[in-house]
Amino acid sequence: MSQVFGGIEAGGTKFVCMVGDGPEGVVNEIRFPTAHPDKTIKKAVDFFQPYARSGELAAVGVAAFGPVDLNLASPTYGFITTTPKPEWSQVDLQPRLRRALSLPIAFDTDVNAAAFGEQYWVEENRSLDPLIYMTVGTGIGVGVVANGRPLHGLVHPEAGHMAIPHDKQRDPFPGVCPYHGDCLEGLASGPAMAQRWGQSAETLPGDHPAWELEAEYIALALANLICALSPQRIVLGGGVGQHPGLLENVRSGVQRQLNGYIHSAWIFENIAAYIVPPALGSRSGVLGAIALAIDLRQSI
Amino acid sequence: MSQVFGGIEAGGTKFVCMVGDGPEGVVNEIRFPTAHPDKTIKKAVDFFQPYARSGELAAVGVAAFGPVDLNLASPTYGFITTTPKPEWSQVDLQPRLRRALSLPIAFDTDVNAAAFGEQYWVEENRSLDPLIYMTVGTGIGVGVVANGRPLHGLVHPEAGHMAIPHDKQRDPFPGVCPYHGDCLEGLASGPAMAQRWGQSAETLPGDHPAWELEAEYIALALANLICALSPQRIVLGGGVGQHPGLLENVRSGVQRQLNGYIHSAWIFENIAAYIVPPALGSRSGVLGAIALAIDLRQSI
Numbered sequence: 001m002s003q004v005f006g007g008i009e010a011g012g013t014k015f016v017c018m019v020g021d022g023p024e025g026v027v028n029e030i031r032f033p034t035a036h037p038d039k040t041i042k043k044a045v046d047f048f049q050p051y052a053r054s055g056e057l058a059a060v061g062v063a064a065f066g067p068v069d070l071n072l073a074s075p076t077y078g079f080i081t082t083t084p085k086p087e088w089s090q091v092d093l094q095p096r097l098r099r100a101l102s103l104p105i106a107f108d109t110d111v112n113a114a115a116f117g118e119q120y121w122v123e124e125n126r127s128l129d130p131l132i133y134m135t136v137g138t139g140i141g142v143g144v145v146a147n148g149r150p151l152h153g154l155v156h157p158e159a160g161h162m163a164i165p166h167d168k169q170r171d172p173f174p175g176v177c178p179y180h181g182d183c184l185e186g187l188a189s190g191p192a193m194a195q196r197w198g199q200s201a202e203t204l205p206g207d208h209p210a211w212e213l214e215a216e217y218i219a220l221a222l223a224n225l226i227c228a229l230s231p232q233r234i235v236l237g238g239g240v241g242q243h244p245g246l247l248e249n250v251r252s253g254v255q256r257q258l259n260g261y262i263h264s265a266w267i268f269e270n271i272a273a274y275i276v277p278p279a280l281g282s283r284s285g286v287l288g289a290i291a292l293a294i295d296l297r298q299s300i
Numbered sequence: 301m302s303q304v305f306g307g308i309e310a311g312g313t314k315f316v317c318m319v320g321d322g323p324e325g326v327v328n329e330i331r332f333p334t335a336h337p338d339k340t341i342k343k344a345v346d347f348f349q350p351y352a353r354s355g356e357l358a359a360v361g362v363a364a365f366g367p368v369d370l371n372l373a374s375p376t377y378g379f380i381t382t383t384p385k386p387e388w389s390q391v392d393l394q395p396r397l398r399r400a401l402s403l404p405i406a407f408d409t410d411v412n413a414a415a416f417g418e419q420y421w422v423e424e425n426r427s428l429d430p431l432i433y434m435t436v437g438t439g440i441g442v443g444v445v446a447n448g449r450p451l452h453g454l455v456h457p458e459a460g461h462m463a464i465p466h467d468k469q470r471d472p473f474p475g476v477c478p479y480h481g482d483c484l485e486g487l488a489s490g491p492a493m494a495q496r497w498g499q500s501a502e503t504l505p506g507d508h509p510a511w512e513l514e515a516e517y518i519a520l521a522l523a524n525l526i527c528a529l530s531p532q533r534i535v536l537g538g539g540v541g542q543h544p545g546l547l548e549n550v551r552s553g554v555q556r557q558l559n560g561y562i563h564s565a566w567i568f569e570n571i572a573a574y575i576v577p578p579a580l581g582s583r584s585g586v587l588g589a590i591a592l593a594i595d596l597r598q599s600i
Contacts, residue, residue: 067563081563082563129453130446130451130453142528144528144529146430146446146447146451146453147446147447147449149447151430151446151529151530152530153429153430153446153529153530153531153532154526154530154531154532154562154564154566154567155530155562155563155564156530157527157528157529157530158527158530158561158562159527159528160527161527161558161561162523162524162527162528163464163465163520163523163524163557164463164464164465165463165464165465165466166465179558179559179560179561180557180559180561220463223462223463224462224463224524224528225528226454227457227458227459227460227461227462228442228444228457228459228462228524228525228528228529229444229451229453229457229528229529230451230452230453230454230455230456230457230458231453231454232453232454257463257480258461258479259479259480260479261458261461261479261480262454262455262458263367263381263382263455264454264455266454267454
């Protein structure tokens with residue numbers, strides 16, 4: 001009997017659950033809206049239970065919205081911690097799955113898992129390190145793989161909350177972040193765009209000035225991340241991040257912002273291969289969760 | 301015969317050379333001003349040569365001002381690259397030392413070496429990872445150790461050139477960075493302070509408003525680095541960085557800036573142990589270079 005692995009992308013709006021052994025070996029997949037934790041976690045358990053009972057399922061990985069507790073020594077390891085999302089604050093997601101399935105459960109942020117998945121499954125990314133994954137959508141999150149491992153450290157990266165220059169004359173919008181107002185997420189997330197322009201990002205036409213401003217904010221943030229982390233590749237995902245034409249403007253904005261200071265042909269000549277869309281499309285998170293499960297199984 | 305190691309802190313204004321096997325085992329040490337590369341490198345070689353000839357010296361580490369080429373596969377590995385410092389651009393520092401001393405020569409940025417030294421030699425830092433070292437002086441540099449290794453990636457961290465919010469009404473000073481104007485280094489380095497206030501940082505009295513502004517800029521940058529890298533400890537060094545009273549204001553500025561978002565007792569309750577002065581004092585760089593030499597020797 002061959003082994004398979006489980007992946008859960010536990011998002012704030014939907015859960016994606018997958019059984020398989022990689023991008024080319026998906027055995028089963030479901031997605032459902034994120035509702036009350038009891039109901040939502042039960043749905044995920046019910047999906048995996050047959051594979052667990054048959055003995056095929058070796059481990060499950062979880063790519064969770066956050067903030068989360070990744071400290072293995074903490075009594076709240078594997079919890080979603082202080083999310084403002086109703087009913088999901090302090091939910092013991094990983095421990096519940098472990099108890100229900102009696103399997104090893106790997107656990108990380110959605111964006112760390114996506115970064116790990118893009119490095120693990122994409123041949124040409126294997127040697128690129130650090131690799132960072134930024135999602136721009138309902139929120140802005142950044143995952144980092146450094147020396148082949150998802151970066152945790154004190155908590156985990158929260159680069160959506162970096163402070164960036166904000167020219168209030170050009171853009172008087174005060175930002176939507178309840179903690180920081182005009183941090184990156186406050187200025188450039190989907191909800192920030194919707195509130196600034198009075199219509200949702202999806203309905204803003206491609207030639208609307210919103211997109212130029214959006215590209216500039218993302219470029220400022222990526223230039224800062226290049227200065228801080230010196231990544232060898234940046235993957236830009238998320239609903240807003242994948243808006244047609246945005247990526248090109250982000251790339252030229254990064255070049256403008258760095259202004260020749262970081263001496264690398266990847267930035268000067270080859271930026272289209274340096275800042276890239278997700279090779280795994282919308283599956284970076286859930287396939288990253290499967291990669292985390294495989295990695296955990298191998299470490300036991 | 302016992303083995304010793306060499307360390308060189310190759311700074312833009314002075315070289316520090318040391319022979320020993322750690323903070324408690326310094327055998328010899330000299331310092332001299334950074335002059336023409338030929339003369340300066342010869343002085344360093346002359347200092348180490350007797351220990352090399354006797355067979356005691358096992359390896360030398362170099363902590364260099366930059367930018368530097370750390371790519372082992374590059375034909376200019378070990379070079380100081382595009383520094384504006386007269387005569388030092390494209391200088392083959394590591395290859396020259398290797399040829400002159402016929403020894404393994406480890407090579408990294410001054411700040412990566414300082415971060416590595418603080419983690420390697422300071423007992424309580426050993427398990428703190430990532431650990432970052434920021435120097436604020438003539439320039440602003442940031443070194444990062446992640447998973448026990450100095451972070452290189454694309455080039456090496458250059459977080460002195462991050463863009464930070466700049467309230468031009470409060471501080472109309474345009475910044476001194478030739479590449480970015482008002483990036484962090486442009487606003488908060490020693491030369492920026494000197495030009496903004498018309499006197500050198502050392503001569504500015506402790507109650508001058510310069511120091512409040514300085515603490516705010518450094519706090520903004522550290523809050524961004526906390527969001528990007530999630531460090532478990534931050535070491536703040538450099539001539540400006542160690543100005544009496546500055547560190548306290550930086551700590552409270554970081555707490556204000558993060559505003560409760562990063563949930564960690566290190567930030568809420570214990571920030572005095574989270575953002576700290578260098579445990580190795582002014583020797584983080586040169587002792588870090590010795591640690592790099594030991595590490596290289598062990599890897600061969």
